[in-house]
Amino acid sequence: MKEITFYLDFVSPYAWLAFERLPQALEGLSYHLRYRPVLLGALLKQHTNPGPAGIAPKRAWTYRHVSWLGHSLGVGLDMPARHPFPPLPLLRLALECSGDGFVNRFVAGTILRHVWQGGADALDPARLDALRAALADQLRQDEDAPERAKRLLRENTEAAAAGGVFGVPAFEVEGRLFWGLDSLPMLRACLDGDAWFDQHWERAASVPQGLGG
Structure with missing residues (x-):
């Protein structure tokens, strides 16, 4: 049985769509x-990437696109009500349910639905x-839980960047x-043992850079 790590931030509509589609895929x-x-935001900053919300025409397109995808996929x-928004309260709440930096599907789904269903203000x-x-039944009750959640989020983000x-979503x-979201068929092929990955995975990414620098 292969292990999949699903990296997500609740501010991402594509993370919500991928969360819903993954079991079917x-x-x-x-x-x-x-x-x-x-x-x-920290991952985008590391690569000096403003993200879709940082480019006005791309922001408009992204919101139209994800709304269409939700409609067309039946999700x-x-x-x-506001987007983007600072996701730290949601991320830290999720990790108050964790001792190791990972959360279960119930926690992830509950918070994603809080953001992406109903059209209300996430904060x-x-x-x-x-x-x-x-999430009361999932929350760790020890007094260190809030500070541990902050630490786990830093560690998760640093480990993701290093990897x-x-x-997001990333698998x-x-x-x-x-x-x-559109990588789900490729992910499935990899899990299925498609020979393409042994033959072409590294080669496909090794094309020489064509821009001067």
């Missing part, structure tokens, strides 16, 4: 999936209180990284 395969929250997706205080209540993760399998 990998149906019939044997795998173990772990969800690892990371701070997308409910409502843009929250509305009353809604955050309700979200914490919904080559540059955006890691045996050292290979797959990025984005």
Whole structure:
């Protein structure tokens, strides 16, 4: 059984779509999936990437695109009242449910639905209180949990960056990284043992740089 690490930030609509589509995309395969929250903004900053929200026309396109994808895939997706928003409260809440930096599917799904269904403000205080209540059975009760959550988020994000993760959703399998919702068929092929990966994975990424510098 192969292990998949799913890197996600709740601010990403593509992470929500991938979360919903992943079981269907990998149906019939044997795998173990772990969800690892990371701070997308820090990953983008490392690569001086403004992200879709930092380029006005791309921001408009992204919101249209993800809304269309939600419709066409049959995955409910409502843009929250404000986006982008600072995701730290949600990431830290998720990791208050963790002792090792990983969260289970219930925690990840509960927070993603909080953001991407209903069209409300993801950081509305009353809604955050309700979200914490919904996760009450998952939350670690020791007094160190909030500080540990902050540490785990830093460690998760640093480890993701060191491993080559540059955006979310990203999936890691045996050292290979797959990025984005549209990588799910490729991820499945890899798990299926497609010979392409042994023959072409490294070669495809080894094309010489053609720009001067």
